[in-house]
Amino acid sequence: MSVVxxxxxxxxRTTELVLTLAAVAIVGLAYVNLGLATSGTIPPGLAALGxxxxxxxxxxxxxxxxxxxxxxxxLLPIVTLLNGLGLVMIHRVDIARGxxxxxxxxxxxxxxxxxxxxxxxxxxxxxxxxxxxRRYTYLAGAVGxxxxxxxxxxLIGNSExxxxxxxxxxxxxxxxxxxxxxxxxxxxxxxxxxxxxALSVAGRxxxxxxxxxxxxxGPILLAWLASLGxxxxxxxxxxSLLFFGLFVAMLYVATERVSWIAIGLALFGAGAYLAYLTxxxxxxxxxxxxxxxxxxxxxxxxxxxxxxxxxAAGGMIGTGLGRGRPDLTYLxxxxxxxxxxxxxxxxxxxxxxxxxxxxxxxxGLRTSLGTRDGFGKLLAAGLSFSLxxxxxxVVGGVTRVIPLTGLTAPFLSSGGSSLLAxxxxxxxxxxxxxxxxxxxPDEQEGSAVGEARTEVVRMP
Amino acid sequence: xNAPVRRLSFLVASLFAALLVSTTLIxxxxxxxxxxxxxxxxxxxxxxxxxxGEILVGQDPVATSQPTDDEFKYQRRYSEGELYAHVTGxxxxxxxxxxxxxxxxxxxxxxxxxxxxxxxxxxxxxxxxQGATLETTLDPAVQKAxxxxxxxxxxAAVALDPKTGAILALVSHPTFDPNSVAGHDLxxxxxxxxxxxxxxxxxxxxxxxxxxxxxxGSVFKVVTAAAALSSGDYTADSTLPGGASLDLPQTxxxxxxxxxxxxxxxxxxxxKQALVVSCNPAFGQLGMDIGADxxxxxxxxxxxxxxxxxxxxxxxxxxxxxxxxxxxxxxAIGQYDVRVTPLQMAMVAAGVANDGVVMQPYLVQSxxxxxxxxxxxxxxxxLSQAVTPEVADTLTDMMTAVVDEGSGTRAQxxxxxxxxxxxxxxxxxxxxxxxxxxxxxxxxxxxxxxxVVEDGGEASSETGGGIVAAPIAKAMMEARLNQ
Numbered sequence: 001m002s003v004v005x006x007x008x009x010x011x012x013r014t015t016e017l018v019l020t021l022a023a024v025a026i027v028g029l030a031y032v033n034l035g036l037a038t039s040g041t042i043p044p045g046l047a048a049l050g051x052x053x054x055x056x057x058x059x060x061x062x063x064x065x066x067x068x069x070x071x072x073x074x075l076l077p078i079v080t081l082l083n084g085l086g087l088v089m090i091h092r093v094d095i096a097r098g099x100x101x102x103x104x105x106x107x108x109x110x111x112x113x114x115x116x117x118x119x120x121x122x123x124x125x126x127x128x129x130x131x132x133x134r135r136y137t138y139l140a141g142a143v144g145x146x147x148x149x150x151x152x153x154x155l156i157g158n159s160e161x162x163x164x165x166x167x168x169x170x171x172x173x174x175x176x177x178x179x180x181x182x183x184x185x186x187x188x189x190x191x192x193x194x195x196x197x198a199l200s201v202a203g204r205x206x207x208x209x210x211x212x213x214x215x216x217x218g219p220i221l222l223a224w225l226a227s228l229g230x231x232x233x234x235x236x237x238x239x240s241l242l243f244f245g246l247f248v249a250m251l252y253v254a255t256e257r258v259s260w261i262a263i264g265l266a267l268f269g270a271g272a273y274l275a276y277l278t279x280x281x282x283x284x285x286x287x288x289x290x291x292x293x294x295x296x297x298x299x300x301x302x303x304x305x306x307x308x309x310x311x312a313a314g315g316m317i318g319t320g321l322g323r324g325r326p327d328l329t330y331l332x333x334x335x336x337x338x339x340x341x342x343x344x345x346x347x348x349x350x351x352x353x354x355x356x357x358x359x360x361x362x363x364g365l366r367t368s369l370g371t372r373d374g375f376g377k378l379l380a381a382g383l384s385f386s387l388x389x390x391x392x393x394v395v396g397g398v399t400r401v402i403p404l405t406g407l408t409a410p411f412l413s414s415g416g417s418s419l420l421a422x423x424x425x426x427x428x429x430x431x432x433x434x435x436x437x438x439x440x441p442d443e444q445e446g447s448a449v450g451e452a453r454t455e456v457v458r459m460p
Numbered sequence: 461x462n463a464p465v466r467r468l469s470f471l472v473a474s475l476f477a478a479l480l481v482s483t484t485l486i487x488x489x490x491x492x493x494x495x496x497x498x499x500x501x502x503x504x505x506x507x508x509x510x511x512x513g514e515i516l517v518g519q520d521p522v523a524t525s526q527p528t529d530d531e532f533k534y535q536r537r538y539s540e541g542e543l544y545a546h547v548t549g550x551x552x553x554x555x556x557x558x559x560x561x562x563x564x565x566x567x568x569x570x571x572x573x574x575x576x577x578x579x580x581x582x583x584x585x586x587x588x589x590q591g592a593t594l595e596t597t598l599d600p601a602v603q604k605a606x607x608x609x610x611x612x613x614x615x616a617a618v619a620l621d622p623k624t625g626a627i628l629a630l631v632s633h634p635t636f637d638p639n640s641v642a643g644h645d646l647x648x649x650x651x652x653x654x655x656x657x658x659x660x661x662x663x664x665x666x667x668x669x670x671x672x673x674x675x676x677g678s679v680f681k682v683v684t685a686a687a688a689l690s691s692g693d694y695t696a697d698s699t700l701p702g703g704a705s706l707d708l709p710q711t712x713x714x715x716x717x718x719x720x721x722x723x724x725x726x727x728x729x730x731x732k733q734a735l736v737v738s739c740n741p742a743f744g745q746l747g748m749d750i751g752a753d754x755x756x757x758x759x760x761x762x763x764x765x766x767x768x769x770x771x772x773x774x775x776x777x778x779x780x781x782x783x784x785x786x787x788x789x790x791x792a793i794g795q796y797d798v799r800v801t802p803l804q805m806a807m808v809a810a811g812v813a814n815d816g817v818v819m820q821p822y823l824v825q826s827x828x829x830x831x832x833x834x835x836x837x838x839x840x841x842x843l844s845q846a847v848t849p850e851v852a853d854t855l856t857d858m859m860t861a862v863v864d865e866g867s868g869t870r871a872q873x874x875x876x877x878x879x880x881x882x883x884x885x886x887x888x889x890x891x892x893x894x895x896x897x898x899x900x901x902x903x904x905x906x907x908x909x910x911x912v913v914e915d916g917g918e919a920s921s922e923t924g925g926g927i928v929a930a931p932i933a934k935a936m937m938e939a940r941l942n943q
Binding site for chain 1: 494
C-alpha cells in the first residue's frame, strides 16, 4: 500500500487479442467437429468462414485499439465465443433439418452477426463518451415505450408462438423488445440520476423498512403498469419481468433503498397473480410450467417437454456436436437453443455457457463499480443486469425455474434484432469500461515522464 | 452507488446458481426418468440408431441390422424369419420382444456391462457403439427337419446334444414372420402385432419352453421307470400287473389301459415289457408302489421345478405337490396334473442318453464382439446326475426295445439304434397330444429329441405318439446323424 508503483496502466488489448483468437479457434474447432460428426468430412467452407469470422472479430478488436484502448479486455472474447457457438449450433440444426449452409438459417445469422459487429463498431467510433447519451434521456424513454407498444399495433404487430412480441414489416420481422431493453436502460439511467435524490428521501418506517414517500411512488407505479400491460396484452411474461426487473434494480442502485425492491417485488407478485386469476393464457403458461408432463399440459403444448427430454438425452457430457437430435425440439435454433446445447454438449457444456454469461455480466458490473460518473454507473449496472435477467428468463424458462417465455438467449439464439441489440449493448459497456479504466490524463503524463511521484492523494 | 451494485452482483450470482441447479436436476438427477418416458422419441431413435449385433445359426446370420435411409438408421431383418421366429424374437417399436432379442438385449444392443471396455474405447475413438453378435448352438438341418415335420400342426420340437446340453433345434408351431412386426411403419407394425397377439392359435407363444405346459402322457413313464430302477427294488425284469385296467384304491374308478386291452395275455408284464407296450396299469401300480416322493425326486433330478435360462426363461415343469393314491397312479403315467415343457422332456431323454447326467441346456454358444473377438463362450455345465450310469443303461435298453419292437417303430433309422418312448397325453375329452422322446445312436448318443403335436392323437389309442410324433423325431435325428 505504501509503495506507489510506476507501472504503465495496462490497456489489456493484448490479452483481448489472445483470448479472441482462442475464442475464434474454439468456434472453428466446434465447426470442424460438427462437420466430422455429421458428414465425416471437414466442412468445405471452413477456410472462408473461419477467416471471415476471424476478420470480423479482429476488425472489432482494431476498432477497440483505436477508439477504446482501455476497454474491458474480456467482453469481446466472451461475446465472440458465444456468438460463434450460436452460429455453429444454428448450423447444426440446419443440417438436422436438411438445409445447406447456403439456404440455412446459419448464413443469415452470420450476416446479421457481421452487421451487428459493424453497428457496434460504429457506436464505439461515433459515441466518444457515454455521457452524451444522457442528453437523450427522454427521447430514449419515448422511443422505448413506443417500441414496447409496437407489437400491439394493428397491421405490423405480429403474434408468434402465443406471444405478441414481434413486428412484421414486409419480409422483415423484428422483436422490438430487444432494442427497447437498450433504450429503456438509457432512459432509466438518465432519469434516475436526476431524480435519485428525491426518490431516496425517506418516508415512514414500517417493520424495519424505510418506505419512500407516497408522492415518489409515481414512477414505479407507471413502470409496473407498463410491464403488466406487456404481460397481459403481449402475453409475454419474460419481457414483462425483464423490463420491470431492470427498472427496480436500477431504482435500487440509484437510491440504495432496499424498500424499492420490496415494493417492486410485491407489486409484480400481486400483478402477476391477478393476471393469473384473470387470463386464461397466463394460466396455461403456469400449467405448462408446473405440470409439464401432465396430459392436459401436453395436450396444450409439448415444446417444453421435448426440450427437457433433449437435455436429459444429453446428460452429463452430452451426445457430442452433431450426434444428438436437437431438431426434435421446436425452435431448436432460437428459443430452445439452450436445450440444444444441453443435449449435444451436455450439462458440462451448458455450465460453460452459463459461466460465460456470468462472466460477461460480472465484467459489466465491475465496469459499473469502476465508473466515476453516476450516469455511467447506473447505465452499466442496468445493461449488465438486463443481460443477467434475460439469461435467467430464457434458461430458467427452458429448465422450469420460471414459466417459459419467448425471449432469446443473448448472442446464441437465431434472430437479427437480438444480435443487433446485444452487440450494441456490449459496445456501450465497452465504451463505459474504457472510460472507467482509462488512467486520468495527469497520471498518464506522470508515467510518461517516468518520474517518481510525490502526490499520493489526488484532490479532485 | 457502489454498495447496491455489489449487492446486485450477489443477486446475479444467485440467479445463475439457480440455473446451474435446474440444469443439474434435468441433465443429471432426473435425466434417467426423462429418458425412460415412453413418449421420449429420442430414446426410441437412439436404440434404433445402434447397430445391433447379429444372431448366427451356424455361419449364417438369421437376424441382422441393415442400414436404412430413414431416421431410424437401421432396420432389423430376419432371414428365414418363420423358421427361427421363437429363437430370435423380434425388435420393434415394442422394444425387444421374445427370444434372444429380448433375453440378450443388452449384449445385442451393446449396452451390456460385459462390453464396458469396448464402450469406453468407442467413446474415445468416436465410433458408434455396436452390439455383440450371438452365435447360437442351433443345427439348421435339425431345425428345418423339425419345422417341416410339424408343418401346419400346432406343437413343438426340441433337440439337444445330450453330451453338452447344446440346443440343436427349438421349434414352436404355429410360427410367425418377425419381419412383419419389425418394420418402421408404425401403423403396419401395430396392425400385424395385434393380429398375432390376438390370433386364436397364439403364434407368438414359444410352446417349446414357455407355453401353457403340456401333460406328458406316457413319455413320463421313463421318469417313473427311472425312479423304480433307482430305488434298487426293481429291475427291467420285475413283474407288474398287466391287465386291461387297474383297480384304484379310495375310488370306484379304474385306471384303464388304452383301448381297454390287457397289456399281456398273462395279465402280468415285466417292467421292460410295460414300457415297450406303454402299459398303463403296470405303471400306475409302480407309481403307487414307489410312492409320490420318489417320483417327485426323480423328476426333480431331471430338472423338474427348475426355471433355467437358456437364456430365455423356461417355465418350470412340475409334478403336483400333494397326491393321493389314485392321483399318484395317474401321475405315474404322465396324466393328472403333471405338466411339462417339451424342452424338459428332451432333457429327460438327454439325461438317459448321457449316462444319467443331465446337462444344462443352452442356446448361445458364444458372444462375439464387433471386432470379431470372442467375449464369452459357453462351457457345458452338468445340471445333475439324474440316474446312475447302470440305471441309464437299463433305461436305454428298454427305450431301444420301444423303437425296435414296441410303440415307437416309426422312429427306426436303418443302421442306427434308436431309443425312444411314445406318449399320448389326454387333455379334456377325446383329444390327446402326441408325444415322442428319443435319442440316437443308443450306444453313442449324438442327439436327444422331444416332439409334441397338439391334438395329434386320440384318447382311446396309444398310437398317436408313435404315428404322428415319432416320424418327426426320426427326421430330426437323421438330419443330425447324416452330417
